[in-house]
Amino acid sequence: MLSDVYIIGAGETKYGELWNKSLRNLAVEAGLKAIEDAGIYSKDIDAIYGANGLAGTINEQENIGALIADFSGLSNEGIPAIRIEASTASGAAALREAYLSIKSGEYNVVVVGGVEKMTDLHGSDIVNKMSSILDREWEAFYGATPASMAAIIARKYMHDFNVEKEALAMIPVNDHNNASKNPDAQYRNKITVEQALNSTPVADPLNLMDCSPVSDGAAAVVLASEDYVKKNGKDGIRILSSAIAEDYLSVGSRESIYTFNSARLAAEKAFMRSGLKRDDISFIELHDSFSIYALIELEDLGFVEKGHAKDIVYNDIKLDGSLPVNPSGGLKAKGDPYGAVGIGQAVEAYIQLKEKAGERQVKGAKYALLHNMAGTGASSVVHILGI
Amino acid sequence: MSGIVSYGSYIPQYRIKPEEIARIWGDEPDKMKNNLFILSKSVPAPDEDVATISVEAARNALKRSDIDPADIGAIYVGSESHPYAVKPTATIVAAAIGMPLQYFAADYEFACKAGTAGMQNIKAMVDSGYIKYGMAIGSDTSQGAPGDALEYTASAGGTAMIIGKENVIAEINSTLSVSTDTPDFWRREGEPYPKHGERFTGEPGYFKHVIAAARAMMERMETKPEDYDYAVFHQPNGKFPTRAAKILGFTEEQYKTGLLTPYIGNTYSGSTMNGLSAILDEAQPGDRILAVSFGSGAGSDAFDITVTDNIKDYKKYNAPTIKKLIEKVKFIDYGTYTKFRKIIVTGDSVE
Amino acid sequence: MTELSRIWRETEYRYNLIGFRCKNCGRTYFPPRDICPYCHRESIGKMEKVKLSGNGEILSYSIVHDSSPAFKREIPYVMALIKLDEGPSITAQVVDCNPDEVDIGRRVHMVFRKIREDGKNGIIEYGYKFRLD
Numbered sequence: 010m011l012s013d014v015y016i017i018g019a020g021e022t023k024y025g026e027l028w029n030k031s032l033r034n035l036a037v038e039a040g041l042k043a044i045e046d047a048g049i050y051s052k053d054i055d056a057i058y059g060a061n062g063l064a065g066t067i068n069e070q071e072n073i074g075a076l077i078a079d080f081s082g083l084s085n086e087g088i089p090a091i092r093i094e095a096s097t098a099s100g101a102a103a104l105r106e107a108y109l110s111i112k113s114g115e116y117n118v119v120v121v122g123g124v125e126k127m128t129d130l131h132g133s134d135i136v137n138k139m140s141s142i143l144d145r146e147w148e149a150f151y152g153a154t155p156a157s158m159a160a161i162i163a164r165k166y167m168h169d170f171n172v173e174k175e176a177l178a179m180i181p182v183n184d185h186n187n188a189s190k191n192p193d194a195q196y197r198n199k200i201t202v203e204q205a206l207n208s209t210p211v212a213d214p215l216n217l218m219d220c221s222p223v224s225d226g227a228a229a230v231v232l233a234s235e236d237y238v239k240k241n242g243k244d245g246i247r248i249l250s251s252a253i254a255e256d257y258l259s260v261g262s263r264e265s266i267y268t269f270n271s272a273r274l275a276a277e278k279a280f281m282r283s284g285l286k287r288d289d290i291s292f293i294e295l296h297d298s299f300s301i302y303a304l305i306e307l308e309d310l311g312f313v314e315k316g317h318a319k320d321i322v323y324n325d326i327k328l329d330g331s332l333p334v335n336p337s338g339g340l341k342a343k344g345d346p347y348g349a350v351g352i353g354q355a356v357e358a359y360i361q362l363k364e365k366a367g368e369r370q371v372k373g374a375k376y377a378l379l380h381n382m383a384g385t386g387a388s389s390v391v392h393i394l395g396i
Numbered sequence: 397m398s399g400i401v402s403y404g405s406y407i408p409q410y411r412i413k414p415e416e417i418a419r420i421w422g423d424e425p426d427k428m429k430n431n432l433f434i435l436s437k438s439v440p441a442p443d444e445d446v447a448t449i450s451v452e453a454a455r456n457a458l459k460r461s462d463i464d465p466a467d468i469g470a471i472y473v474g475s476e477s478h479p480y481a482v483k484p485t486a487t488i489v490a491a492a493i494g495m496p497l498q499y500f501a502a503d504y505e506f507a508c509k510a511g512t513a514g515m516q517n518i519k520a521m522v523d524s525g526y527i528k529y530g531m532a533i534g535s536d537t538s539q540g541a542p543g544d545a546l547e548y549t550a551s552a553g554g555t556a557m558i559i560g561k562e563n564v565i566a567e568i569n570s571t572l573s574v575s576t577d578t579p580d581f582w583r584r585e586g587e588p589y590p591k592h593g594e595r596f597t598g599e600p601g602y603f604k605h606v607i608a609a610a611r612a613m614m615e616r617m618e619t620k621p622e623d624y625d626y627a628v629f630h631q632p633n634g635k636f637p638t639r640a641a642k643i644l645g646f647t648e649e650q651y652k653t654g655l656l657t658p659y660i661g662n663t664y665s666g667s668t669m670n671g672l673s674a675i676l677d678e679a680q681p682g683d684r685i686l687a688v689s690f691g692s693g694a695g696s697d698a699f700d701i702t703v704t705d706n707i708k709d710y711k712k713y714n715a716p717t718i719k720k721l722i723e724k725v726k727f728i729d730y731g732t733y734t735k736f737r738k739i740i741v742t743g744d745s746v747e
Numbered sequence: 748m749t750e751l752s753r754i755w756r757e758t759e760y761r762y763n764l765i766g767f768r769c770k771n772c773g774r775t776y777f778p779p780r781d782i783c784p785y786c787h788r789e790s791i792g793k794m795e796k797v798k799l800s801g802n803g804e805i806l807s808y809s810i811v812h813d814s815s816p817a818f819k820r821e822i823p824y825v826m827a828l829i830k831l832d833e834g835p836s837i838t839a840q841v842v843d844c845n846p847d848e849v850d851i852g853r854r855v856h857m858v859f860r861k862i863r864e865d866g867k868n869g870i871i872e873y874g875y876k877f878r879l880d
C-alpha cells in the first residue's frame with residue numbers, strides 16, 4: 010500500500026567557512042535541529058539516509074552513515090544508517106531514496122541529511138578534489154575543472170544564442186539579493202551587475218561571481234508517512250513527486266553541450282507524477298553552481314524555450330517576480346556544500362511553504378520545484394513539494 | 397647503400413632574446429649578442445621535455461614516409477636532458493609512435509653528440525642486416541645556469557632520422573668518430589646545471605675534435621671542401637661553427653643553410669641533426685653534405701652524405717620544415733622563462 | 748605517489764588517441780568504452796580499437812585561471828572541447844597559443860605533451876593536447 014510522504018521537520022547549519030566545525034559536528038547539528046523541529050524521538054526513527062559527495066577525498070572519511078548515527082547518539086538503537094552518493098546531487102538523491110522507502114510502506118519515519126566539509130582544504134588542492142565530480146581520467150586528468158567545463162558550456166551557449174554576459178550576471182545578483190535575507194547563507198552581501206561582471210576571472214568567460222563558493226554545511230529533514238502524520242497529529246508539507254534521470258558523465262559525450270537531458274527528463278517525470286503544470290509552481294530552487302547552469306536549467310526544466318532564459322532572468326526570477334528563483338540565495342550565495350545542497354533546498358521549501366521565511370518569503374507559496382544536479386549535468390533530481 | 401629514408405624535426409615555439417637575459421644579469425646586450433652571434437633561443441613550454449620533443453620529431457619523420465612503425469627495429473634517443481636519470485626516453489617515444497614489442501632501444505649520452513652517435517649505430521645495424529629500419533633521435537632541453545653565459549644559448553629542439561636501405565633520400569657514404577678524454581664541459585650526477593671551462597672549451601675541446609673529424613673524413617673519402625654543397629657543424633653558438641668552417645676552408649654558402657643557432661640557440665644533442673634537417677629541406681639530388689657533430693668530454697662524429705633522386709618525390713611538406721619551425725614563434729620575457737624552465741619553484745609537490 | 752598501474756593502463760589511449768568504433772552501428776567513441784550506448788547488447792564484443800587522426804575543431808573553450816596544482820605553471824591555459832573529425836568530442840588543452848588566438852570553430856591537431864609530474868621524484872605522465880593548425 011503506497012503512502013504519501015511528508016516533510017515534518019527541517020534544520021540546517023549556517024553555510025560557510027565554519028572553521029571550528031568538523032564533518033561530524035555539522036551532520037549532528039543539522040540532524041538534531043530537524044528532529045527537534047519535527048518533535049520526534051530516537052525511538053521513532055526507522056532509518057537514516059546521509060548524503061555526502063566528497064568526504065572520502067576531502068576528509069579521508071568513508072562510512073559516513075555509521076559516523077552520523079554514532080555521533081548523533083543513535084548507536085545503541087541500531088537504527089539503519091547509510092550514505093547516498095550522487096556527487097553534487099547526493100542530497101536530493103538521498104531525499105528520493107528516503108521518500109521511496111516510506112512510499113513503499115517499509116518505513117514510517119526517516120531522517121535524511123546531507124553534509125559536506127570542504128574548507129579544510131583550500132586553493133588549488135580543493136579545486137583538484139572538486140574536479141573528481143568530472144571524469145577524472147578523461148577530463149580532470151587533462152586540466153579540466155568544474156568551472157572550466159561550465160565555462161565551455163557558457164561560451165558555446167552565449168555564442169549560439171547571442172546571449173550577453175550580463176544575462177549570466179543576473180543570476181548571482183538575484184542570489185545575493187535573496188541571501189541577504191537568509192541568516193543561514195554564506196554570503197549576505199548584495200552585489201551589483203558591475204561587480205559581478207568585473208569580478209576575478211576563474212574560467213573565462215566565467216568570473217568569481219558566476220561560481221559557487223567552497224562551503225561547509227549540513228541540512229536535514231524528517232520524512233514521515235501519511236499514517237504517521239495522521240496518528241501523531243503532525244503538520245508537514247507533502248512531497249508531490251520525486252524523479253531522477255541520468256545523462257552522459259562528460260559534457261563532450263552529449264549531443265548538445267548546453268542541454269541538460271537529465272534535468273529535462275527528471276522534470277518531465279516529476280510534473281507527470283505530480284499532475285501539476287509549470288504555471289502552478291510558486292518558486293524554484295535551482296542547482297546554479299555556475300550562473301550559466303541556472304539559465305540552461307530554466308530552459309530544460311521547461312519554464313522557458315531553449316535560448317530564451319535571457320528573457321526572464323532580469324525580472325521574473327526576482328523574489329517578487331512571476332517565477333521566483335532561489336529564494337534561499339541559491340548555490341552562489343547561500344552556499345554550495347556539495348552533499349548538503351539538495352537537502353538544503355528541501356529545508357528552504359519547507360520554510361517557504363510553511364510561510365516562515367520572513368523577509369524572503371515568496372508570497373502565497375503553494376508549490377516548490379527543487380532541482381539538484383550532479384557534476385556537469387550527469388544526474389538531475391527533481392522534487393515537487395506542496396502544502 | 398644505407399642512409400636516411402626519412403627525417404623530422406621539432407623546435408618549441410617560445411623564444412627569448414639575449415637582450416632580455418642581459419637585462420636581468422646586467423650584461424651588455426650587444427656584446428653577448430655579437431660575441432655569441434645569437435639573436436634568440438628556443439624555450440620549451442612547461443609541458444615540453446626531451447620525450448615530447450622526440451615524439452614530435454619522430455612523428456614528423458613518420459608523416460613524411462609510408463614506413464610502418466612495426467618495421468623500425470631500433471630506436472636510440474641521444475640527449476643530455478633525458479627526463480629520467482633511470483627510465484628510458486626511447487621507450488616513451490616508441491610507444492607514442494606505435495612500435496610493437498620487439499625492438500632495440502636505449503638512451504644515449506655523449507654531451508651534444510649523443511644523437512649522431514645513435515645515427516652511427518643505427519646505420520651499423522641496418523648495414524649488418526639486424527634491422528630493416530632504425531630511428532635515431534637527437535633532442536635536448538638543455539640547461540644553462542641562471543646568469544651563466546650558457547643561459548644565452550642553451551635551448552630546446554630535436555630531430556629524428558630514420559635510417560634504412562629502401563627509398564633512401566640521402567646516402568650515408570661514410571661515418572667516423574674521434575674521441576679523447578677532455579674536461580671541457582660536464583654535469584655531475586644529480587646536478588641541475590653543467591659546468592664548463594669557458595675559453596678552454598674552444599681550442600682543446602670544440603675545434604680540435606671538429607676539425608680532426610672533418611679532416612679525417614675528407615682524407616678517407618678523398619674529398620676537398622669544394623666537393624661539398626653543404627656543411628654543418630655542431631653549433632654551441634653562432635661563432636664556433638663559422639670559425640671551424642673557415643679553418644677547414646668552407647664558405648658561408650656551404651654552411652649558412654645548416655646554421656640555426658643564431659635563431660634557436662644551441663639545441664645540444666639536436667644541434668647538428670637540426671642543421672642537417674634544414675639542409676635536407678633544401679637539398680637537391682646529387683648534393684653532397686659534410687656533417688660533423690661535437691660532444692664535450694670530448695668527441696666528434698663525421699658523416700659524408702649524398703642526396704639521392706628520391707628526394708624529389710619525398711613528401712617533406714607532410715611535416716613542418718625547419719624554416720617553418722623557425723618562422724612561427726612567440727617571444728617571452730625572463731619572468732615567463734623562469735616559470736617555464738622551473739627556475740621558479742612553486743612549492744607544489746605535484747605539477 | 749601516483750598509482751602507477753592506473754596511469755600505465757591508459758598509456759596507449761593517451762599517447763595515440765586510440766578510440767573505439769562500434770562495428771554494429773559504425774559510431775566512434777573517445778574515451779574508450781566497452782559498450783555502445785546506441786547498440787547496447789548488440790555491440791558487446793564488437794567494439795574495435797581505432798586510431799583517431801587527432802584533427803578536429805574547437806567546439807568551445809575556456810581560459811582557466813584557477814586549477815589543480817598539476818597545472819599551476821600553465822595558468823592561464825586554454826581548456827577546450829574539440830570535435831574530432833571522426834565524430835567524438837574530447838576535452839583537452841590547447842597549447843602554444845595566446846588566449847585571444849583561440850576561437851570556436853578553429854582547426855586544431857593533436858600534440859604529445861607532458862600532462863603532470865608526480866613531484867620531483869615521481870613518474871611523469873604524458874598524453875595528448877592540441878595545437879592550433
